Amino acid sequence: MSTTTLPAQFAELEQWVADWARPTRQERYDMRLSKKYDQLEEFYDAIAPRAEEAIDYLNGRDLTDLADDDARLLQLLYSMILVSYAVNVFMQPRIPDSGAAFFNTTAEPAV
Amino acid sequence: MTELQQRLATGKGKFTPLYEDLDTGPVSYEDSISPEFFEAEREAVFKRSWLYVGRSERLPRPGTFFTRELKGLASIVVSRRKDGVVNAFHNVCAHRGNKVVWQEHPQEESKGSCREFACKYHGWRYGLDGRVTHVTNEEEFFGLDKDSLRMPPVHCEEFAGFIFVNLAPDPVPLRTYLGDRLLELEAYPFGEMTQHYGFSAPIRGNWKLAVDSVCEWYHPPYVHARFIDKDIAKAEKMVPPPDSYHYDLFTPHMLTSVPGPPPLPPREPGTAGPAARDQKWVYRLFRAGLFGPDDVPDIGPLPEFLNAGNIKSWGNDQFWLFPNLSVQIWARGFYITYTYWPEAVDKHTYDIDLYFVPPKNAQERLAQELIVDSTIEFAMQDVNTIEATQQGLSTRANRQFHLSDQELLIRKFHKTVRDTVAAHGARDAKEG
Numbered sequence: 001m002s003t004t005t006l007p008a009q010f011a012e013l014e015q016w017v018a019d020w021a022r023p024t025r026q027e028r029y030d031m032r033l034s035k036k037y038d039q040l041e042e043f044y045d046a047i048a049p050r051a052e053e054a055i056d057y058l059n060g061r062d063l064t065d066l067a068d069d070d071a072r073l074l075q076l077l078y079s080m081i082l083v084s085y086a087v088n089v090f091m092q093p094r095i096p097d098s099g100a101a102f103f104n105t106t107a108e109p110a111v
Numbered sequence: 112m113t114e115l116q117q118r119l120a121t122g123k124g125k126f127t128p129l130y131e132d133l134d135t136g137p138v139s140y141e142d143s144i145s146p147e148f149f150e151a152e153r154e155a156v157f158k159r160s161w162l163y164v165g166r167s168e169r170l171p172r173p174g175t176f177f178t179r180e181l182k183g184l185a186s187i188v189v190s191r192r193k194d195g196v197v198n199a200f201h202n203v204c205a206h207r208g209n210k211v212v213w214q215e216h217p218q219e220e221s222k223g224s225c226r227e228f229a230c231k232y233h234g235w236r237y238g239l240d241g242r243v244t245h246v247t248n249e250e251e252f253f254g255l256d257k258d259s260l261r262m263p264p265v266h267c268e269e270f271a272g273f274i275f276v277n278l279a280p281d282p283v284p285l286r287t288y289l290g291d292r293l294l295e296l297e298a299y300p301f302g303e304m305t306q307h308y309g310f311s312a313p314i315r316g317n318w319k320l321a322v323d324s325v326c327e328w329y330h331p332p333y334v335h336a337r338f339i340d341k342d343i344a345k346a347e348k349m350v351p352p353p354d355s356y357h358y359d360l361f362t363p364h365m366l367t368s369v370p371g372p373p374p375l376p377p378r379e380p381g382t383a384g385p386a387a388r389d390q391k392w393v394y395r396l397f398r399a400g401l402f403g404p405d406d407v408p409d410i411g412p413l414p415e416f417l418n419a420g421n422i423k424s425w426g427n428d429q430f431w432l433f434p435n436l437s438v439q440i441w442a443r444g445f446y447i448t449y450t451y452w453p454e455a456v457d458k459h460t461y462d463i464d465l466y467f468v469p470p471k472n473a474q475e476r477l478a479q480e481l482i483v484d485s486t487i488e489f490a491m492q493d494v495n496t497i498e499a500t501q502q503g504l505s506t507r508a509n510r511q512f513h514l515s516d517q518e519l520l521i522r523k524f525h526k527t528v529r530d531t532v533a534a535h536g537a538r539d540a541k542e543g
Contacts, residue, residue: 088388107464
């Protein structure tokens with residue numbers, strides 16, 4: 001019986017799935033804003049060393065017909081991109097001086 | 112001058128004095144804070160210009176439709192008829208004026224597919240062309256001329272897959288309005304870029320101030336400093352010199368072309384290097400940046416109308432379609448539209464839509480995700496700056512402001528709006 005919801009070779013990333021394997025950008029962004037800065041660093045530092053391997057693994061899959069496990073891995077990479085600005089550029093979850101500004105998502109790809 | 116600046120410099124000198132209808136003096140921004148001007152602008156500009164409402168891909172088959180809420184102007188339905196033609200009409204029932212097409216919340220936009228539209232109030236029905244097809248209890252009315260009953264038509268035309276409407280009774284044809292220079296856009300393969308991301312932001316600032324914010328290129332070291340370099344002095348040196356940009360003003364529309372960094376070179380998988388807390392490493396890993404993907408999709412040879420200024424390291428062309436649409440064609444095979452919808456003198460909605468060639472694999476998909484996220488992170492910073500500008504202007508503590516040569520397009524854009532309002536006012540006075 002499977003104990004991970006990710007492809008087997010990425011099982012060690014399982015602890016990040018509940019928060020960060022989310023299907024919409026809005027959910028991922030809300031998660032970023034809900035976290036403390038050091039939690040974002042922890043997530044980034046966990047995913048980044050496996051990212052190139054994950055990209056290579058997913059490149060071998062059909063993007064239009066991804067298994068659920070593969071889709072979760074892809075979503076972790078989407079979250080890593082979103083979190084990378086907070087960790088590498090802003091050093092905080094929010095964009096500095098962005099005040100009450102927000103963007104609603106009106107269209108995004110299904111996968 | 113840095114090496115980058117030397118490489119891109121052209122020695123062309125100043126641009127603004129080349130345009131005889133533009134002066135170089137200080138300007139008033141009363142057009143962005145006066146409620147009276149806002150009302151006049153709505154009549155002269157927005158009720159009489161061709162307005163972009165959506166891409167043709169939103170109407171893939173006969174019977175597909177979407178609604179647009181053009182606040183303060185109209186609620187319209189855009190549909191594809193059985194004969195394939197796209198048309199538009201006001202979203203108003205001929206019976207008692209109810210809004211016909213909506214789902215769940217009357218104030219929100221909707222979309223879908225149907226054979227007919229049915230009014231939710233008393234069940235009157237309308238065809239895909241807006242003509243009435245059914246009147247409930249028809250025999251109880253008095254001398255109805257059923258053939259003339261319809262949801263009022265709105266002028267609607269398609270160009271290069273962009274659907275425009277015009278609320279004026281008798282507008283010039285869309286192609287005449289666009290003019291030769293913009294008609295060249297038709298050669299670009301917009302239709303291949305169906306991977307779509309859309310975003311919408313409410314902004315407490317005049318819509319023209321938002322247009323201004325992307326018509327010059329020396330705010331990035333300040334507004335977006337951390338993306339470039341935490342040390343502002345270093346960030347300033349990363350910005351290309353003023354003469355490396357290309358401008359063209361073909362009133363009422365305009366164009367600006369921008370240089371950009373070259374794509375990263377090809378990289379073998381597994382060679383991104385050790386993970387680092389460094390955004391340059393993230394860009395290398397995902398093979399993309401703000402200016403696009405490193406692996407540029409094959410969309411055929413670029414049409415000749417692009418990069419008319421022969422910028423050495425061309426990044427994008429921004430075509431400004433008067434009054435409120437920017438079509439940004441990027442050198443690396445994708446495009447973005449900006450649309451600005453005024454709601455009050457100090458309030459508007461800003462839409463950003465990004466379009467890519469559908470990705471073939473995860474690498475391409477992730478590169479697109481990074482481009483989208485970068486665009487929005489930058490845009491969030493711009494949005495807040497616009498609100499701060501509105502607040503500063505509206506105090507009227509200052510009434511004269513200063514535009515440099517790099518702000519040529521801003522000077523021109525405000526003049527075009529003011530001239531359009533003045534011409535309409537003069538016509539009204541003459542006719543009145």
